[in-house]
Amino acid sequence: ISNRKEKLQIDLKSKWLESIRVEPNVFLNVFEITIDFPQVLKTIITRIDYDDYDTTVIDFFITTSSEMLPLTNFKSRIIYTDLFNDETWLDFSESMKVLVRWYETGLGNLSCRIGFLKNDIYSYFKEKEISEITDSENIILITEYPYKAQENGLAFFKYLMEEQNTFKPIYIISRASNDVHLLKKYLSNVVFYKSKEHIDYFFKANFLAHTHTPNYAVPVLSASAEQKIKDLYKLFLQHGIIGVRNLEYMYGRKTHPNLINKFIVSSEREKSIVRDELYYPEEDIAVTGLARFDSLLKDNGFFESYKVRKKVLIMPSWRMGQEKLSDEDFTETTFYKAFHSLINNPRLEKLVMDKGITIDLYLHNNFQKYNHLFTSDFVNIIKASDTTVQTLLKEHGILITDFSSVGLDFAIQRRPVLYYQFDVELKEQRAEESSKNFLPGKIFQIEDDLINEIEQKIKRYRMDKE
Structure with a gap:
């Protein structure tokens, strides 16, 4: 039984009932298993955030083993059937109920979603x-x-x-x-x-x-x-x-x-x-x-933009699937290596010191949990709880992003946007907008070229394309 989000699992042994020979070399094996589901959840879920929407998905697998000899390491998904009720409510603790919502995946396998309600709220619901x-x-x-x-x-x-x-x-x-x-x-x-x-x-x-x-x-x-x-x-x-x-x-x-x-x-x-x-x-x-x-465009003319021209905001998008990685695996991604290198580049640090620039890094909501992995002596790592995206867009004069639509929000303010696309093969990218003609700013694949452009934008503060 596996927690898809946290990659934690628990193995349970079933009770074997009987084996029926249906063909010379084919057997129908019958078994049953009793699952203490609340106890299983306590084992494979490390943290319950009651006040948030629960995105936990539980998957079910089966494999066979023998005490006499090795058989297989292969785990097969359990197939969904109509024998499963739509949902089951169980006592998770003395004060809380858990909803187990069974469903059929796109491939016909058995999975379930869960949700928690305190006892009095459950009764009211x-x-x-x-x-x-x-x-x-x-x-x-x-x-x-x-x-x-x-x-x-x-x-x-x-x-x-x-x-x-x-x-x-x-x-x-x-x-x-x-x-x-x-x-x-x-x-x-x-x-x-x-x-x-x-x-x-x-x-x-x-x-x-x-x-x-x-x-x-x-x-x-x-x-x-x-x-x-x-x-x-x-x-x-x-x-x-x-x-x-x-x-x-x-x-x-x-x-x-x-x-x-x-x-x-x-x-x-x-x-x-x-x-x-x-x-x-x-x-x-x-x-x-x-x-x-x-509100983004209110009181937002050239003078307001020019006043914040030395405030640089780095706000990249996320990469599908990488939000589920462990800290160790995340630090091996191209995304992490590229942005951690950028915020520790000696040339960029010298630019900050010589020109009085402020640089802030704000990770996408799906990557905020990795904030602690990004460290820098001259770039501020901004937590989502400290401010709003709208405030960040209004308070900065230059934006560095990769594929995020926030670049279009920023361009509406007539402020310069720089695109740092070090991994240009983004799978979900639309064909039209992968062209250099669409985006309102220059596209860079190399870190030093991006830093050169930051310096130029401070000197000659204007958009590349309106």
Whole structure:
């Protein structure tokens, strides 16, 4: 039994019952196994973050062994069958229940997702799950990550609170979030993740505006909650302009037919991508600009940009699959080696000292857990809990990124962007935007060339392409 996210596993021995010869050299072996599932989870899960959405996936394998002689090291996945119930609730501890949600993988194998609720919240959830609820109010739930209130979700929530009275906006956030203070003015319309109020509004709501996935709005991903998500009208606010990556596998309507009802985009160019590559009809796409752009562009002229020209922000994207690596394996990646080398380059350090430059490194949300692996005497490593992406974009005059759409956000401010693409074979990269003509800044593969350009940009502060 394996925890896919943490790469931890536990081996259990089954009880052999009988072996039936069905052909001369073919036997049907019958066995049974009893699993103390809560105890298994305590063994293969190192940390339970109750206030966050649980992304844990458990996989099941089988292998055969003999006390007489070696047989095989091969582990076969256990096949999903209809014998498995949709879900099982178990006592995880004296104070908490765990949901085991069985499902069939794309290859027909058995896996399960899990979720935790405290006993009193579980009872309340089960009560609301079966009660008759009428959607009498125009309640619109708004969520980013459960622990975030920083970008399009926050901007849209503030707009709804201040500019209209048709809808009742409800922002969902973790009680432990560092961003709660950003919602202080509107706490009457804020509910904490997995609270009774969250459960109430979740089952009452008829609209959901999300920046990543509608699943971040659910208290726990039970069958009833999943059905409720399907029934909601879902507005996708996005969290960045679609620029370099092909996102069909994440947001495409063919792959995820129930994910989005209305897709918000920033331009006609982006609309054509959502229509032609993500397979949404034009009536389901709205060209409005992203919600956070209002504040990004406010009081943001050339003078404001020039004042921060010596503040350099390094904000790379992530690499799919590498967010699951151990610290040791992550330090062996091209990504780590390239950026750790850059922030320790003696030439760049001399530039910082001679020209009075400030350099900050901000890792993507999926790589934030590796912050401690990046060290430098002259570059500041910024934690996500210390600030917001919007604040970083407004407070810096030069951006260094690789494939991130944040480069397009930065360019909207008419500030220079430098692209450091040391691993140019990015698998998800869109063909059109891999060309040098698309991006609003020069592309560099070599560290020294990038440092030369940083020095030039300080002297001659302007965009390469508008």
